[in-house]
Amino acid sequence: MRLVGLTGGIASGKSTISNLFKASGIPVVDADIVARNVVQKGTGGWKKIVEAFGNDVLLENGEIDRARLGQIVFSDPEKRQVLNRLLAPHISSGIFWEILKLWIKGCKVIVLDIPLLFETKMDQWTHPVIVVWVNEATQIERLMSRDGCSEEQARNRINAQLALDWKKSQADIVIDNSGTLDETKEKFQEVLRNVSEPLTWKERLRSRDGLFSVVVCTAVGVLLAQKNLL
Numbered sequence: 049m050r051l052v053g054l055t056g057g058i059a060s061g062k063s064t065i066s067n068l069f070k071a072s073g074i075p076v077v078d079a080d081i082v083a084r085n086v087v088q089k090g091t092g093g094w095k096k097i098v099e100a101f102g103n104d105v106l107l108e109n110g111e112i113d114r115a116r117l118g119q120i121v122f123s124d125p126e127k128r129q130v131l132n133r134l135l136a137p138h139i140s141s142g143i144f145w146e147i148l149k150l151w152i153k154g155c156k157v158i159v160l161d162i163p164l165l166f167e168t169k170m171d172q173w174t175h176p177v178i179v180v181w182v183n184e185a186t187q188i189e190r191l192m193s194r195d196g197c198s199e200e201q202a203r204n205r206i207n208a209q210l211a212l213d214w215k216k217s218q219a220d221i222v223i224d225n226s227g228t229l230d231e232t233k234e235k236f237q238e239v240l241r242n243v244s245e246p247l248t249w250k251e252r253l254r255s256r257d258g259l260f261s262v263v264v265c266t267a268v269g270v271l272l273a274q275k276n277l278l
């Protein structure tokens with residue numbers, strides 16, 4: 049099994065690239081969706097948030113008020129750290145279960161779309177690491193227009209993550225998404241070819257079918273050895 053890391057900065061275009069992977073038949077685990085699921089009303093993550101931030105961050109129906117919590121944590125690094133520490137174990141085990149489900153299905157290449165891949169050091173489990181990069185002016189413009197936020201709020205969110213240029217320097221593959229969608233789609237084709245290359249023998253061993261072959265071969269070997277000993 050090949051675990052491909054997909055990351056970048058906020059609004060750099062990870063979901064756009066994720067959608068292209070999905071459209072090409074490659075499954076994607078989306079950490080933002082996992083992070084949403086683990087804080088649904090009544091879950092362990094939800095209880096921890098209410099304990100730490102109080103009822104002020106709840107909507108009338110009891111769900112987390114994401115806009116309110118976002119305002120708090122993106123303007124206060126200490127509070128953000130608290131939230132990250134509380135949710136990290138829930139998010140990583142959620143990602144693990146999603147991978148396991150796809151592994152059981154026999155998927156050989158899985159893309160992990162994780163905005164904080166480097167920040168959480170999960171990059172060590174993925175190869176190759178793809179960084180979706182945009183220049184800062186484009187990033188701010190797209191973030192403001194997508195989320196309807198001010199430039200200050202956009203900068204706060206960008207500064208809550210490691211610098212995108214640094215992430216770019218750590219990448220195995222960089223997708224420059226500063227141009228048009230058509231240009232990005234063209235670049236994506238090359239990335240798709242790269243990611244779809246035949247699995248290495250290590251990756252084959254980590255896949256469901258590879259593990260199954262090892263188990264069968266070992267069992268046959270043991271049976272033959274026992275037969276020879278009798």
Ligand SMILES: CC(C)(COP(=O)(O)OP(=O)(O)OC[C@H]1O[C@@H](n2cnc3c(N)ncnc32)[C@H](O)[C@@H]1O)[C@@H](O)C(=O)NCCC(=O)NCCS
Nearest residue numbers: 057058079080083114117118121132135162163164208209
């Ligand atoms: C703060 C919250 C409530 C804001 O929710 P909102 O719906 O406005 O944003 P959403 O979850 O869609 O995230 C949008 C983007 O913000 C960035 N982001 C989210 N959380 C963080 C964080 N803790 N630090 C830095 N950037 C973050 C990511 O690039 C993400 O793609 C939410 O992002 C959250 O619960 N974050 C903590 C969980 C987390 O770390 N998520 C990232 C998964 S690796």
Ligand SMILES: Nc1ncnc2c1ncn2[C@@H]1O[C@H](COP(=O)(O)OP(=O)(O)OP(=O)(O)O)[C@@H](O)[C@H]1O
Nearest residue numbers: 057058059060061062063064190194225227228229
């Ligand atoms: N090449 C492009 N040209 C124009 N707009 C784009 C391009 N790529 C992405 N966008 C737009 O920019 C915004 C951010 O893109 P996207 O949601 O894919 O980023 P993201 O990295 O997944 O964001 P987040 O970190 O918040 O999850 C979206 O509104 C998207 O439609």
